[in-house]
Amino acid sequence: MASACTDSSAAPKPPQSGKAAGSTAAPTAQPSSPPGPERLDQEARDLLHLTDPPSLDEEGFVSSGSLAVPGQNLDETIESGTALRVEVACAGEGTVTFTVVSGTAKTAQRVDCTQPMTSGFDFTTAGPSLAIQADSPQEDKVGTAYKVSHI
Template identity: 85%
Template sequence: MLNLTDRPASDEEGLVSSGSLAIPGQNLDETIKSGTALRVEVACAGEGTVTFTVTSGTARTAERVDCTQPMTNRFNFTTAGPSLAIQADSPDEDSVGTAYIVSHNS
């Protein structure tokens, strides 16, 4: 889905977090500062859709991804609090897998 090995070394220095999420599931990073500009990349595989929701303070972005399409959804996000939560939900929880990468948006 998302391949960290094909990314330039400069991207690795800006990496904030990456991983996969259970459905439903959430990862929380409480080390990030408010006002941090980020690039979020989300993907899924399988049969169905996943809605990824990124939240920090009052800032919130939701991105619905079709898992049958081999593409990565990318969007910019600026934190509005001292934490970053990434959540994944799907009505097809038994037939999808997820991946995400969060990096500094330079």
């Protein structure tokens, strides 16, 4: 009988070690969760064919990058009256509104992140700076990219 009690007390130990193995399996399952912001930003940069680091040798290149959502990048080296081509892209779930502002000039472009395509528009600066902003109601589910070139 005493050996039966020893056997029954030994039986619960394997499930306890099984629980410990299950807890170590949980962190392994976490990396298979949906892509993070960095991954989504890279997907958006890929849509614009942006390289890391940016190709500064490209003719007409002004700036490029990803934007936090909500967020803004500011370039204070642009001259007023500069004609630019602005290309934007996003990846993920939802939409992003990209807004470009220079002095009194302002253009907004809403982009559907579920569609793997870019959107572009011409923009002429009206001041000595250029601000590119991104905003989205789904800020944790989108990645962004933009590219600005001289026309």
